[in-house]
Amino acid sequence: MASMRVSEWRKLPVSLAELCIETTLRCGQSFRWKKLRDNEWTCALHGRILSLKQDSTHLHYKTTWPPVLSHTMTPPLSGHASPDLPIEDEQTENLLKHYLNLSPDLTALYEQWSSVDSNFKKRAPKFAGVRILKQDAWEALVGFICSSNNNIVRISQMVNNLCLHYGPLIAHIDDQPIHDFPSPEDLAVPGVEARLRELGFGYRAGYIAKTAIMVAKERPVGWLESLRNTESYNGSSDQKSLPDGGREGYRKAHDELLQLQGVGPKVADCVCLMGLGWGEAVPVDTHVWQIAQRDYKFGNGKGKHKSLTKATYDAVGDHFRQLWGKEAGWAHSVLFAADLKIFSERLNTKIEVDVDEVRIKKEDGSILESKVVVKRELVMEGQDEVLDEKKDIKVETSRSKRAKRRKL
């Protein structure tokens, strides 16, 4: 397995409020990121393998390139030559900035949503840094077709199988083959439905096979991409207020997606939001429907909106668009994450912090002054019962002082 190249770790300054990969990569918007080692996330993207890890000030990234021919890979974005970075690292940095969608000021958006919505304000603090990724639209489409009546773990397994059997091989890591995501053409071949059924896709096998044929053969080249929001992000929220059902381009994209097999309103909205850049798309699943009822008094009134019909679906979306504005789908994803079972530990975790000032008098008379911070994360059952405890002790400040001389 000759010479695949691995870059050095490089870093980008990013705070946890702007992006938290632990939450963002697990909250069900992408299904291919894997945690291979402690806090290290890996995924194949655009013909290379990307690894990410994060500390409180920086995002660190590393690229593994396929053995040969890496120069024939089309760069995802052309960038200006930089004196500091090798051209490939610069490409990867551009790819990352694009994929992670780093332009929107998430801190400002959280503040804005908190100022208009007390429920958001209450739930958001433990779910900072939930950012909507700019995923490939086709990948998002297939991933969310798989998501019906399904859970994140199984969706991830299915998508993984899809890549393994139909996606182009990129490289091996620890003898494990890593494949990229298959194109519509890769999946528009005879026998796909039967094979996917064998692979455990169930009734979604037919949806994927048919949708792949529609996209690859019955739509013009570039059709899916043409549905993308091309506006560059503009922070000012008081642009002409958002139309009731969202912008024209969003409605068009949504309508077009509904023509595909296995794509209903919810899946179409997931693709609009996470694959096509339409921030006002609000996917309403049973979960969000429950949130709407529980926290926003939906369906309480006189019989209207009793169940999640198409009319109710649209009304819920409109309500959240009106409340949160142009990036309603982003805010929706924060509350969605806050309701996921895989993150439920955070909700009953309380954090206790003890700070001790310690002074040690040394023999030479100087005083060593340090602050010992003991941080305990307690997983609670009810009010008093502690199920689990994680302790983190660190010496935060430490300095020597010359002994003060007593005045006589």
Place this chain on the structure above:
DNA sequence: ATCTCACCTAAGAC
């Protein structure tokens, strides 16, 4: 327009 089912599968709850 709204409602009811069937549809794959695997894991957890009774």
Place this chain on the structure above:
DNA sequence: AGTCTTAGGTGAG
């Protein structure tokens, strides 16, 4: 051990 429910829904009647 079986049965039921649930997990980011969709399509057909």
